[in-house]
Amino acid sequence: MTAYDHLHPTTVPLLNLSKAERTTRARTKVWIPYASVREPYVAMRLLLEAPKQQRPENVLIEAPTNNGKSTLLERFEADHPPLPRPEHETALIPVLKIDMPEHPTLSIVYQTILDRLSCPYAPSASRRELRRAVVTILEKVGTRVLLVDELHNLAQAGPNERDGVLAFFRALGNEPTLRISLVFAGTPGARQTTQHDAQLLNRFEVFQLRPWRDGDAYRELLASFEALMPLREPSYLGDDDAIARDILRRGEGAIGEFFKIVSRAAVLAIETGEERITLKTLERIRYQPPSQRKVSVDLPGLP
Numbered sequence: 450m451t452a453y454d455h456l457h458p459t460t461v462p463l464l465n466l467s468k469a470e471r472t473t474r475a476r477t478k479v480w481i482p483y484a485s486v487r488e489p490y491v492a493m494r495l496l497l498e499a500p501k502q503q504r505p506e507n508v509l510i511e512a513p514t515n516n517g518k519s520t521l522l523e524r525f526e527a528d529h530p531p532l533p534r535p536e537h538e539t540a541l542i543p544v545l546k547i548d549m550p551e552h553p554t555l556s557i558v559y560q561t562i563l564d565r566l567s568c569p570y571a572p573s574a575s576r577r578e579l580r581r582a583v584v585t586i587l588e589k590v591g592t593r594v595l596l597v598d599e600l601h602n603l604a605q606a607g608p609n610e611r612d613g614v615l616a617f618f619r620a621l622g623n624e625p626t627l628r629i630s631l632v633f634a635g636t637p638g639a640r641q642t643t644q645h646d647a648q649l650l651n652r653f654e655v656f657q658l659r660p661w662r663d664g665d666a667y668r669e670l671l672a673s674f675e676a677l678m679p680l681r682e683p684s685y686l687g688d689d690d691a692i693a694r695d696i697l698r699r700g701e702g703a704i705g706e707f708f709k710i711v712s713r714a715a716v717l718a719i720e721t722g723e724e725r726i727t728l729k730t731l732e733r734i735r736y737q738p739p740s741q742r743k744v745s746v747d748l749p750g751l752p
Contacts, residue, residue: 455683456676463679468719471679475715478708480524481673484666486517489656493525496630497543497594504652505622507631509600511639512658515705515739518634521658522546522596525632531590539589542566546596549635553606555613559583566590580617588626595621600635603642615646622652660702668693674708675726678715682725686711695731699738710736 453461463474482490492508499505512518523546531540547565550557559579563570568586570579587595597618603611621629633639633653643650661667672687686692700706713734714726723730 453681455685456679460677460679464681466679471719472716474679475712475719478520479677480520481670481677483670483673483704485658486521489658490521490525492654492656493594493632496632497529499630501628503623503628505628505630507622507633507649507653509640509643509653509655510632510634510658511637511655512634513660513703514636515703516658516660517704518658519598520705522598522632522634526596529594537589539586542590543593544596545587545590545592545594546598549597549599549602551602551605553603553614554610555617558614558617562587584624584627587621587629592627592629594630594632596632596634598634600633600639600642602635608645611642612645615643615649619646619649661697661700661704661707662702663694663697667697670704670707671696671711674711678711678726680715680718680724680726682723684718684726686726691728692726692731695728699731699736701739703739706739710734 453464456464463471466474489508489510496506496508510518510521526544526546529544531542534541545562545565547561550561556576556579559576559582560570562583563579563586566586568582570582574582595618603614606614618631621627622631631653633643635642637657640650640653640655643653661670668687670687671693675684675686678684684692686696696707696710700710710731711726713736714730717734718724718726718730
């Protein structure tokens, strides 16, 4: 055994940093390829590697808020960055991620894609002109997979706008010069949005990132978090039942909340010189569970 067996080898050198630098590292999110995200990640990679074909396959990912879907999409895009092409006027952009606007219309979706690709357009451009610009730029940059996060926002659109947006996404797969595969991600129920376009729905393989429960996978996740926190002493997050259950209860089953709790506890442990996370550390951090952040507002005159 070595002095820092509880840490990942890449974390050990961080112990030589100042307290301020270590707290910054403790607050920095790090990708952890835990079991439940490996399968959708592989499915997304297969979309990218597949040859262009009619009716390309798609992926839909459903997950509660703060449970890893956006991080998964961001990681996939980061793993497949733009590639320089000196012989072309544009780089190759095989993977492109956008967020569904809060109040989407077909024109706004077009503009979102063009903005993401830094492609200029006239403010007065018609929908037909915007669509032509989107198809042209996606063909130029060679996009193979379009990641669309926050799909549930599409439910805020009127029926005509919603159907128009879905028909456009379907057309990206049908367009012979594109044959783009789609990855949709949203909160539970996002799948219902695609049900308004039966031709599009049956092209999706669905993955669900469910709330976490206590078990081997959860304990391994906590151990992974601990291995990335620059603390000199072991905390045994995955082995200590009281600590593991406290984090699970307060984080209400969401991986993003688990990280927030562990990160804040690690920062406190660094600042106090304790160098490990204990139940007392967890009790002292400033943290409010998601269910307590919801505010109920009573409006005058309403029952």
